[in-house]
Amino acid sequence: QQKVQQSPESLSVPEGGMASLNCTSSDRNFQYFWWYRQHSGEGPKALMSIFSDGDKKEGRFTAHLNKASLHVSLHIRDSQPSDSALYFCAALSNSAGNKLTFGIGTRVLVRP
Amino acid sequence: GPKVLQIPSHQIIDMGQMVTLNCDPVSNHLYFYWYKQILGQQMEFLVNFYNGKVMEKSKLFKDQFSVERPDGSYFTLKIQPTALEDSAVYFCASSVTGASNERLFFGHGTKLSVL
Numbered sequence: 432q433q434k435v436q437q438s439p440e441s442l443s444v445p446e447g448g449m450a451s452l453n454c455t456s457s458d459r460n461f462q463y464f465w466w467y468r469q470h471s472g473e474g475p476k477a478l479m480s481i482f483s484d485g486d487k488k489e490g491r492f493t494a495h496l497n498k499a500s501l502h503v504s505l506h507i508r509d510s511q512p513s514d515s516a517l518y519f520c521a522a523l524s525n526s527a528g529n530k531l532t533f534g535i536g537t538r539v540l541v542r543p
Numbered sequence: 544g545p546k547v548l549q550i551p552s553h554q555i556i557d558m559g560q561m562v563t564l565n566c567d568p569v570s571n572h573l574y575f576y577w578y579k580q581i582l583g584q585q586m587e588f589l590v591n592f593y594n595g596k597v598m599e600k601s602k603l604f605k606d607q608f609s610v611e612r613p614d615g616s617y618f619t620l621k622i623q624p625t626a627l628e629d630s631a632v633y634f635c636a637s638s639v640t641g642a643s644n645e646r647l648f649f650g651h652g653t654k655l656s657v658l
Binding site: 433435463465467472473474475476477480482519523529530531532533534535536 | 547549574576578584585586587588591599601634636638641642643644645646647648649650651652
């Protein structure tokens with residue numbers, strides 16, 4: 432079983448709409464989470480981190496973490512065509528330095 | 544923004560041959576990483592490297608794998624000999640330090656095809 436699971440596998444939203452992505456960890460050692468985004472032909476690029484329970488907002492992106500359930504989500508408000516990409520949830524434990532465990536990704540398509 | 548460069552973007556070799564994947568990390572970064580992504584699967588940690596030494600490696604980092612960064616030049620991943628299951632996209636990444644709260648900067652990846 433993958434230690435970091437993402438849903439849905441893919442998501443289509445209209446331009447201006449809200450995209451919601453989910454991520455769950457099966458390992459209680461994972462307490463810190465990152466969201467990375469990868470456009471076609473490029474490497475992953477860090478979007479934002481969330482290390483504490485609750486919400487964290489950066490521009491149009493809001494992450495939410497619930498450590499008790501090991502669930503983290505990412506919400507993209509006012510989605511733009513440039514948000515079309517593969518989104519990865521990545522987790523790490525306090526003792527793992529910067530060794531990220533990635534999910535398989537959610538492909539987001541923003542329809543103009 | 545800061546960029547990690549990977550050379551080449553695609554490498555095709557015959558099974559059993561040696562291959563070297565090259566990475567030019569962000570200039571002031573001290574920690575370097577290799578990740579492996581097989582088509583349709585998640586990206587997986589291979590190794591991280593600091594101050595000339597391997598700090599951590601995963602089970603995927605087989606004995607045939609080695610990394611080095613001689614005299615501040617490219618950070619390289621060498622596979623000798625290659626096997627069919629080494630076919631994947633290999634991503635290099637770097638960070639200023641190895642702190643948990645620090646983002647990694649990834650290159651575009653090198654697609655390795657072992658025939």
